[in-house]
Each structure stands twice: as structure tokens, then as C-alpha cells.
Amino acid sequence: MLIAQITDLHVGRVIETTSGPIDLLDRLVDAVNEINHSENLPTIVMVTGDISNHGHPDDYLRAKKVLDTLTMPYYIVPGNHDHRQQLRKIFAEHQYLQTNSPFLNYTLEQYSMRIIALDSLNPGTHTGLLCDERLKWVDEQLAQQPEIPALVFLHHPPNKIGSPYVDRMMCTNGETLGKIIEQHPQVKGVACGHVHRDVVISWHRTVLFITGSSAFSYDLMLKDVDDLDPVFEPSVYRLFNWQEETGLISHLCFIGHHPRGLSEGVPLPPS
Numbered sequence: 001m002l003i004a005q006i007t008d009l010h011v012g013r014v015i016e017t018t019s020g021p022i023d024l025l026d027r028l029v030d031a032v033n034e035i036n037h038s039e040n041l042p043t044i045v046m047v048t049g050d051i052s053n054h055g056h057p058d059d060y061l062r063a064k065k066v067l068d069t070l071t072m073p074y075y076i077v078p079g080n081h082d083h084r085q086q087l088r089k090i091f092a093e094h095q096y097l098q099t100n101s102p103f104l105n106y107t108l109e110q111y112s113m114r115i116i117a118l119d120s121l122n123p124g125t126h127t128g129l130l131c132d133e134r135l136k137w138v139d140e141q142l143a144q145q146p147e148i149p150a151l152v153f154l155h156h157p158p159n160k161i162g163s164p165y166v167d168r169m170m171c172t173n174g175e176t177l178g179k180i181i182e183q184h185p186q187v188k189g190v191a192c193g194h195v196h197r198d199v200v201i202s203w204h205r206t207v208l209f210i211t212g213s214s215a216f217s218y219d220l221m222l223k224d225v226d227d228l229d230p231v232f233e234p235s236v237y238r239l240f241n242w243q244e245e246t247g248l249i250s251h252l253c254f255i256g257h258h259p260r261g262l263s264e265g266v267p268l269p270p271s
């Protein structure tokens with residue numbers, strides 16, 4: 001099973017750059033085209049939050065129009081820039097969002113790996129939150145099927161990355177989530193966004209994958225700063241390959257056109 005993850009689309013934002021303005025909707029178009037034309041077509045795409053930049057209905061409608069051109073099913077997870085009710089309303093045919101719970105948590109059972117999406121949104125703040133109700137929910141979900149491998153998705157990383165500016169916007173109670181995950185060894189990985197950089201952490205007997213944005217990056221900044229400027233490095237998506245024999249393998253994939261070389265064949269190595 002191939003699972004693509006795109007994250008932090010921030011549709012609605014147009015960023016002024018040294019090369020002119022960049023409309024982030026165009027970056028989403030590029031990401032969707034890249035995935036649709038990949039030699040390694042994913043079974044599903046997980047869209048892990050910050051779909052809009054301001055939670056405006058128009059921005060969701062524009063993002064949805066592009067996401068709907070994906071040739072495989074896609075599933076959305078809210079980020080700190082998102083608005084739960086708008087997501088429910090605009091992505092109305094996404095049945096997994098239409099629950100009685102105040103949170104947009106769900107589990108996908110129809111694939112060879114269980115996909116568990118956890119809502120870490122705390123409205124009005126950029127910091128994530130896993131309250132008791134959400135932590136109990138994920139613990140119960142994992143307890144229901146201990147034999148089936150699972151991949152957990154949430155927007156906010158539950159662990160610091162060593163960048164003080166970013167670490168102030170992480171997930172409250174992330175450590176508690178780690179202790180829960182540790183009790184469920186079928187969790188092969190936890191995948192997040194929010195940081196706009198690729199980071200991988202060995203965490204609570206599993207692997208925490210933080211995937212860079214498919215729209216824009218932030219510079220790596222390990223010292224404390226008051227703000228970070230966006231930077232347009234090649235944008236990315238992550239491709240998880242789950243197979244019983246190999247386990248979970250992650251590939252970071254770059255979006256866009258980059259110079260390609262011609263193969264020189266496979267010369268013999270010097271002896």
C-alpha cells in the first residue's frame with residue numbers, strides 16, 4: 001500500500017518573494033499534478049492540515065476544486081489554520097468528517113494498514129492540543145485492533161524538533177500521546193506537518209515523521225528568533241510504502257521540474 005502525505009497548503013496566501021508574488025494555490029496544483037503523474041501512484045492521499053491560510057470558505061472551495069482532481073481518494077486532517085465547521089460544510093461528501101463528535105478524528109479500516117487521523121486543532125491558537133477526550137479516543141481505537149498495523153496522522157508534531165521558535169507551537173500533551181502509542185506496538189509511524197520542514201525523530205518506540213510543506217518551507221533555525229521568512233525550496237510530499245515483508249518505508253519526494261541527467265550505464269567500480 002502506498003500512502004502519500006501532502007501538508008500545509010495554506011491556500012489563500014499569496015507570498016511576495018524576490019522573484020515576484022507566488023500564489024500558494026498554484027503550488028497545490030503542482031503537488032496534485034505531481035502525484036497524479038507519479039510512476040508510484042499512491043492508493044490514498046492524506047492532507048494533513050493548514051489547507052487554508054485563514055479558514056475562509058472561498059479558499060476551501062478553491063483548494064477542494066484542485067484536490068478533487070486527485071485520481072485516488074484523499075482524506076483531510078485539520079491544522080491550526082483550519083476551521084472545523086467550514087471543513088465539514090465544504091467537504092460535505094467526506095463522510096468520515098460528518099460525526100457527532102466536536103473533533104475531526106477518524107479511522108480508515110478499509111486498507112491493509114489502519115489509518116488513524118487525530119485532530120490536534122485548538123481554535124484561536126497556533127499551538128496544538130490533545131485533550132483527554134482525544135487521547136482517550138486514540139487509545140481506544142488502537143486497543144480495538146492490536147494486530148493490524150497502524151499509521152497515525154495529526155497536524156501538530158507531539159515532540160519538539162530543537163528549533164525554539166517552532167517548538168513554542170507544538171502540541172500540548174504530546175508526551176501523553178507518546179506514552180499511549182508506546183502501549184500499542186502496531187503503530188508503525190506517526191506523521192505530522194506544521195513545521196514546513198522535513199524532520200524524522202525516533203520517538204516512543206515508533207518513528208515520528210514530520211513532513212515538509214507542499215507549498216513553502218521555513219529555513220532551519222536552531223537558535224531562537226521572533227519570526228521566520230518563507231522560503232521556496234523545492235516543495236515536497238511524503239510517500240509511505242507499507243508491505244508486510246518490509247514494514248513501513250518512507251520516501252521524501254520533491255515536487256516540480258528539476259534538471260535530469262542521462263545515465264552512463266553501470267560502469268565497473270575501480271578495483
Ligand SMILES: [Fe+2]
Nearest residue numbers: 008050194195
Ligand atoms: Fe502550516
Ligand SMILES: [Fe+2]
Nearest residue numbers: 050079080194
Ligand atoms: Fe500548522
